[in-house]
Amino acid sequence: MTDILLIGDATETMRARMxxxxxxxxxxxxxxxxxWLKAHGANxxxxxxxxxxxxxxxxxxxxxxxxxxxxxxxxxxxxDTAQAVSRGIWVTHTPNVLNAEVATTALMLMLxxxxxxxxxxxxxxxxKWQTDGNAPLTRTADNRTVGIIxxxxxxxxxxxxxxxxxxxxxxxxxxxxxxxxxYYSDLAAMARDSEVLICITPGGPSTHKLVNADVIDAxxxxxxxxxxxxxxxxxxxxxxxxxxxxxxxxxxxxxxxxEPKVPATLRALSNVVLLPHVGSATHExxxxxxxxxxxxxxxxxxxxxxISPVPECAKM
Ligand code: NAP
Ligand code: 8YV
Numbered sequence: 001m002t003d004i005l006l007i008g009d010a011t012e013t014m015r016a017r018m019x020x021x022x023x024x025x026x027x028x029x030x031x032x033x034x035x036w037l038k039a040h041g042a043n044x045x046x047x048x049x050x051x052x053x054x055x056x057x058x059x060x061x062x063x064x065x066x067x068x069x070x071x072x073x074x075x076x077x078x079x080d081t082a083q084a085v086s087r088g089i090w091v092t093h094t095p096n097v098l099n100a101e102v103a104t105t106a107l108m109l110m111l112x113x114x115x116x117x118x119x120x121x122x123x124x125x126x127x128k129w130q131t132d133g134n135a136p137l138t139r140t141a142d143n144r145t146v147g148i149i150x151x152x153x154x155x156x157x158x159x160x161x162x163x164x165x166x167x168x169x170x171x172x173x174x175x176x177x178x179x180x181x182x183y184y185s186d187l188a189a190m191a192r193d194s195e196v197l198i199c200i201t202p203g204g205p206s207t208h209k210l211v212n213a214d215v216i217d218a219x220x221x222x223x224x225x226x227x228x229x230x231x232x233x234x235x236x237x238x239x240x241x242x243x244x245x246x247x248x249x250x251x252x253x254x255x256x257x258x259e260p261k262v263p264a265t266l267r268a269l270s271n272v273v274l275l276p277h278v279g280s281a282t283h284e285x286x287x288x289x290x291x292x293x294x295x296x297x298x299x300x301x302x303x304x305x306x307i308s309p310v311p312e313c314a315k316m
Contacts, residue, residue, distance in 0.1 A: 054078020077203035109252025147194030150201030191218035203230030
């Protein structure tokens with residue numbers, strides 16, 4: 001049997017498919033992972049991990065015969081791809097199979113912010129509807145100007161799902177695309193022209209705190225910020241200050257700077273909707289992601305190539 005290192009959790013189906021071909025060693029079972037890897041790492045040819053855990057560079061160093069790091073998720077900012085490429089190690093991820101789900105999460109957050117979903121739910125539960133009368137009016141989510149930060153696979157799915165809401169779509173990315181939406185190379189300028197900003201870029205150094213205090217102020221007191229990308233993309237301290245001071249209207253957040261830690265100051269705010277990084281977390285979508293994660297491993301085991309490499313590895 002060939003040895004695989006499993007970092008983080010995996011579904012029962014993923015485990016069963018991996019166990020049929022590989023001997024699984026779970027990082028979570030190792031008292032001192034680095035010690036264990038230094039002793040046994042030469043046997044490990046495959047790693048299955050996820051977008052949150054990735055893999056530490058020192059672990060990769062301890063795996064001299066590693067061939068593939070398969071990531072259960074599309075975002076791979078927790079994996080050092082330069083190190084992998086320099087060693088000829090494939091990094092794979094799960095693009096496309098989660099586009100619709102993450103787009104639904106972005107819309108759910110946007111709708112919840114405009115229509116005050118959480119406050120209205122609390123109003124009914126508290127009994128105030130009966131004692132105090134009808135809940136306050138909210139704001140419509142229709143006919144809004146929405147700036148999408150990162151018009152890639154998921155960004156496009158978000159734009160598609162906004163069509164029935166008659167949204168005017170603006171976008172910011174590194175490159176202009178052959179689409180009918182309006183391109184902004186200047187993010188703050190797009191924020192000024194948007195009523196909602198939806199952030200769906202990758203994480204990592206190039207997008208670190210891309211949504212800074214200037215962008216947040218440009219979005220303004222009526223504006224809504226939705227982040228379904230990575231917590232690192234938004235300056236969380238600047239965001240909390242703007243929400244506290246009414247310089248930003250509301251925020252819908254699925255991701256945070258130090259997950260699963262969410263600052264108490266953010267949790268105390270009433271103008272936020274907070275989700276525990278569940279953008280893709282449905283049974284159906286996670287099954288599709290799990291299948292592709294394992295398919296990549298098995299494909300390499302049988303054919304020596306992979307199905308969905310990250311762009312950095314595409315030329316290997
Ligand atoms: P993708 O197809 O690669 O699209 C990424 C987009 O971001 C592209 O439009 C790209 O612009 C843009 N971008 C990249 N770097 C940028 C920068 N420095 N400044 C401005 N724009 C930049 O990726 P995807 O499949 O849509 O996934 C996007 C990300 O969503 C993932 O990497 C992950 O972090 C996050 N995600 C989160 C969840 C969740 O559970 N919340 C689930 C899935 C994914 P160009 O096209 O011009 O290069
Ligand atoms: C997952 C994600 O929560 O795909 C991504 O980039 O952030 C989510 O789909 C994560 O990768 C869990 O593995």
